[in-house]
Amino acid sequence: MPVEPPSRDDLRLVRRTLEALPGVAEAEVLLIGDGPGAAVSALVSDGRPLPEPSVAAPPSARLDDGETRVVPGCLAAMERAAVLAIAHTVHTVQTTGLFRHGAEEVADALRAAPRHRWIVRRWLAALASENLPAPPSRQELARAMRDLDAARQELGYPAEMGRFFQTALRSLPRLVRDEISLQSLLFAGGGMTAARGNYRDNLISRRLNRAAAEAVAARAPARVLEIGAGVGATTDAVLAAVGEVDYLFTDVSAFFLDAARERFAHRTGLRYAHLDVNAPMALDEQPFDVVLAANVLHNARHAGRTLAAIRELLAPGGTLVLIESCVEHHLVSASMHFLMSPRADALLPGFADVRQGQDRVFLTRTEWILQLAAAGYRDLRVEPAPDGPLAAAGQHVFTAVRGERHPAPAPLPPEAAEALPPHLVPREIHTVDALITDRSHRP
Structure with missing residues (x-):
């Protein structure tokens, strides 16, 4: 018999329970995982206004030349x-x-x-x-x-x-x-x-991977986590820039993990693990100095929830480096978008964030900036410069530092947990600086 995920009424009950807690002004509740493993996840905010995010201007010609x-x-x-x-x-x-x-x-x-x-x-x-x-x-x-x-x-x-x-x-x-x-x-x-x-092997990706590698190396990290490392295209550039570090290469696919173990067998310091941006992301690891995610976070069902979970994997002052496409090119709609269609048997099809019901995959450059700020990041930098020829590719490197405005997430108080059926008790609760929610879709 198919497993039915919690209903909108169920999620509304969880939201109201959370918003009744001291210090919680607003909550957003969603499902992560799929099938029998589907679980409730929540974001909570204290309601303080989010300052207007500022973005440092990149050197205009750093990635562009003849x-x-x-x-x-x-x-x-x-x-x-x-x-x-x-x-x-x-x-x-x-x-x-x-x-x-x-x-x-x-x-x-x-x-x-x-x-x-x-x-x-x-x-x-x-x-x-x-x-x-x-x-x-x-x-x-x-x-x-x-x-x-x-x-x-x-x-x-x-x-x-x-x-x-x-x-x-x-x-x-x-x-x-x-x-x-x-x-x-x-x-x-x-x-x-x-x-x-x-x-990796084209002009655009070479420039973006180089910029990402330089952003990682600038942190002089001892510990790096790469999420959704895939074919290792950005990994190559980063390893060349940072030398030998404790580097955790993760992906949702065993195919990519096995290929990476073979390909990087000569490298010391590399470790491998399964990690899914749409499932609980807690790792039995010490915090990381840098988290790198190249061309993967658009797969997150809820970008804000995934960014909040990543923030909790970073050490204080740690850096997040993203490469993301921000434009829905026709060529992508006629090729790579087929990878983004839900499985035929998926119980949780589609996105649950600002993209919900919009037939799109990528967040815009402005949306990523807002999502990063709301999830508790600061010192935002974005490349390439908007007026450079490389900007026509619609791909950007985002660099942001873990902020310390809000405390670490706390477990749900026992009295609140007792008010919920066991299957509705949130598997994870992330404290964020602000929620970016389309209220027309919110349970």
């Missing part, structure tokens, strides 16, 4: 190929006019899997934004594909990544129907060359 001037043009060519491939896919099943039918009708015609229908909605929004009411010609699509590959080469993506882009764009109908998985294309033959090309 080499990065090609980024905007190359990305425009890649975006053009993606949106034309989306238009071709949609128009194969829509012969009476693109904007005469709703998203559900288009998804039905595509025979889209339920878990991927949010991607179809993104596709239709992309076509509307690009004013593409008619299908591209074969010649136009072929030319765009050639331009995509030329741009891929100019940005330094390996040939395997080019094949991945081309195959994904030509496989959109099968991907959206769940006849093939994006993982089978990205890790074709069990190899990681394409994935490393996406996260």
Whole structure:
């Protein structure tokens, strides 16, 4: 029999119980984990106003030079190929006019899997934004594909990544129907060359990984935790910058952990552990000087809750370094977004933070700044500079220091726990400086 997660009424009861506690002005309650392991998590705030977050201006040319001037043009060519491939896919099943039918009708015609229908909605929004009411010609699509590959080469993506882009764009109908998985294309033959090309072996990623590595090294850390380390693309740059340190490499996937053990076998100081940003993140570890999370925290179901949990893993004055995409590019909607669809059997589909119900994955640059400040971080820095060519990639390196405005989280008082059924007692309670909540969605 399927396990039913707590209802909105259940979560509302937990919230009211928490908000009745001394010192708690506001609480937000959500579920973490999934299936039988789903658990209640809570954020609490004392209600003090959050000062306007300030961001230190980065050196304007630190990541940009003559080499990065090609980024905007190359990305425009890649975006053009993606949106034309989306238009071709949609128009194969829509012969009476693109904007005469709703998203559900288009998804039905595509025979889209339920878990991927949010991607179809993104596709239709992309076509509307690009004013593409008619299908591209074969010649136009072929030319765009050639331009995509030329741009891929100019940005330094390996040939395997080019094949991945081309195959994904030509496989959109099968991907959206769940006849093939994006993982089978990205890790074709069990190899990681394409994935490393996406996260390491290109001009954009090299600059961002270097900036992240320099931010880590500036802390002169003795202990580093990397969350969602994946193929180790950022790990390479950081290890080169910091030398031998106590480095805990974590990921949710045993596949990546096993590959990392083999790949970094020659390195001393590296340890490995399973860690899921959507589950309780308590580690039996001493606090870390630096926590690094590259291209992973957008997977968090609730960004504020995950940032608060990470803050509790940092030593006083410790530094969090993030690399995050902040723009929903068309090429991503036609490729990597398939990795973000919920499992077919997921009980907790979708996001529970400011992205809830919005058919998007990435927080904006401004939203990340607000989330970091609300979760108790200070001394925020963001690169690249907004006016530089690298900013066209929509990816940023965020650096923030653990603040000390609020106390460490305390366990739920026994009298409050007794007022709740056992399955509703929060598994974790995080004290934050402020809550960023869409009240229309809040239980």
